[in-house]
Amino acid sequence: MPAVRLLPTEDAQDLIDLTREICAKDLAPQVDEMERAAEFPRDAFRLLGKTGLLSLPYPEEYGGGGQPYEVYLQVVEEIATVWMSVAVGVSVHSLTCYPVASWATVAQREALLPGMLGGDQLGAYCLSEPMSGSDVGSMTTRATLEPSGDAYRIRGTKAWISHAGHADFYTSFVRTSDDGSRGLSCFVVPADAAGIEFAPAERKMGLASDTVRQVVFDGTPVDADRRVGEEGQGMxxxxxxxxxxxxxxxxxxxxxxxxxxxxxxxxxxxxxxxxxxxxxxxxxxxxxxxxxxxxxxxxxxxxxxxxxxxxxxxxxxxxxxxxxxxxxxxxxxxxxxxxxxxxxxxxxxxxxxxxxxxxxxxxxxxxxxxxxxxxxxxxxxxxx
Missing domain, CATH: 1.20.140.10 (Butyryl-CoA Dehydrogenase, subunit A, domain 3)
Structure with missing residues (x-):
């Protein structure tokens, strides 16, 4: 039976009702087959994006839903009652947008957020590495500033990345100095940047439709204005x-x-x-x-x-x-x-x-x- 919810506004209740309708009509009929086939549900994310459910906790001025986290999370919960892989994907996408929404300059927000929140794009969050999981400060993937000072090149491998190979951008944390955890920086890497490769999808015991791969940056160029925050603020x-x-x-x-x-x-x-x-x-x-x-x-x-x-x-x-x-x-x-x-x-x-x-x-x-x-x-x- 549906969870009994105490929501802050009528608009929030409308969002829950819309989510339940989409879950019953569009997600439930395909979840079993898609999970068995380990298919990535890009159409499901497009539908959620089109209806505004993919960017709920971000400002309306940049294309978000302007909803409090209290409401956004209950939408995620509703999706998870029907298709966990999609609910996790919505959470991952929200995670990828957070650095820009909270740490970027006004110019960066105006340039990046409308696309990230508009519903057509999907993000990936590149933090873990093959030898760096809980110990984030031990990561070795590195961004080196070009002599011109207007671009970086990234080299290294990220592991356990949801949406890898399907994402439109990769919010990536990489090393810009050898100063341990204080030497990390954040970049938003477009999917069409040169030198991005993907390992075969991990064969997991669950969440088969949540495609997870290693992301390999092989000298990938990234414009300096896609660094979010200052060098060293990545952690x-x-x-x-x-x-x-x-x-x-x-x-x-x-x-x-x-x-x-x-x-x-x-x-x-x-x-x-x-x-x-x-x-x-x-x-x-x-x-x-x-x-x-x-x-x-x-x-x-x-x-x-x-x-x-x-x-x-x-x-x-x-x-x-x-x-x-x-x-x-x-x-x-x-x-x-x-x-x-x-x-x-x-x-x-x-x-x-x-x-x-x-x-x-x-x-x-x-x-x-x-x-x-x-x-x-x-x-x-x-x-x-």
């Missing part, structure tokens, strides 16, 4: 972007858990054993109750962080809490949902096995949950 930009990006993953994980709960509840009402629906047995009923509590608490957690963000308050710790709680709960709820269905849940006749596989990665990307615990504990100890 600060990346971490700030990830605070918001983690909320996108938290919302998507919550939507996935909601879908698993809905499927398990429907099955428990219909499946009969010993002459009555299995939901009548306390062992199943209490599992469903715990799953509902997990989904509800996850939603409240990410919305609390979003409302702090919308109010201009510090929210980094709450974003880490939300990412941790929502993704751990998604893993637990999808696991228990399979248990409710028993052997049927282990088959591909029901979507639960796909939900289970998709939930696992949410505990890993946008900062592993071990990193979230590190962020939270450091903040606690710093303040006591």
């Amino acid at each position: 600060a930009i990346a971490l700030a972007a990830l605070d918001s990006g983690r909320l996108g993953i938290a919302a998507a994980a919550t939507g996935l858990a909601q879908a698993a709960l809905d499927a398990a509840t429907a099955y428990a009402k219909e499946r009969e054993q010993f002459g009555r629906p299995i939901g009548d047995f306390q062992g199943i009923a209490f599992m469903l109750a715990d799953m509902e509590a997990a989904v509800t608490s996850a939603r409240a957690t990410y919305l609390h962080a979003a409302r702090l963000r919308d109010a201009g308050r510090a929210f980094s710790t709450q974003a880490a809490v939300a990412k941790l709680v929502c993704t751990d709960n998604a893993m637990r709820v999808t696991t228990d949902a399979i248990q409710v269905l028993g052997g049927a849940g282990y088959t591909q006749d029901f979507p639960l096995e796909r939900y289970f596989r998709e939930a696992k990665v949410t505990q890993i990307f946008e900062g592993t949950n071990q990193i979230q615990r590190l962020v939270i504990s450091r903040q606690l100890l710093k303040n006591t």
Whole structure:
């Protein structure tokens, strides 16, 4: 059943209604086939872009939806109840736009944001590398300033990049000096720049329609006016972007858990054993109750962080809490949902096995949950 939502405006409710309509009419009929074929759902992103759902949390003056994060995240959650790969893609695209929207000059915003937010373009976020994951400061991909001073050349390899090969631009964090984490800078690299190559798509256990590849920059030229922020500000930009990006993953994980709960509840009402629906047995009923509590608490957690963000308050710790709680709960709820269905849940006749596989990665990307615990504990100890 649809989540009960308390939204701030009538416009926000209209956006939720529109999202549910698109999910039911356009996304749901194709998700199973597309995921089995590992096809990238570019048409789905075009549709979301056309309807304005791909750029909700950004200013209207640049082509965004002008919506608070509280609303944007609930749209992401709704999409995730039907197609997790698309919900993750919406979050990734929002992540790619954040550095320009928050750190770029006025001239850069005017030049780049209308295209990035207009609905036709899709972005990729290039941060991780084959030997640099949680330890962002150890990255080796490097941008070297040309003697003319008006362009850089980038060399190196980025790993685990969603939308690689399909994106229109690559928000990329690369080294511009050897000063450790203070030597990183941010660039928006157009997809048609020379010297960009892609490795074969990773063969993942879930999110098959979320194409992930290595991106290889082989002397790729990038105009200097596509550097966002000053040289050396890359780490600060990346971490700030990830605070918001983690909320996108938290919302998507919550939507996935909601879908698993809905499927398990429907099955428990219909499946009969010993002459009555299995939901009548306390062992199943209490599992469903715990799953509902997990989904509800996850939603409240990410919305609390979003409302702090919308109010201009510090929210980094709450974003880490939300990412941790929502993704751990998604893993637990999808696991228990399979248990409710028993052997049927282990088959591909029901979507639960796909939900289970998709939930696992949410505990890993946008900062592993071990990193979230590190962020939270450091903040606690710093303040006591």
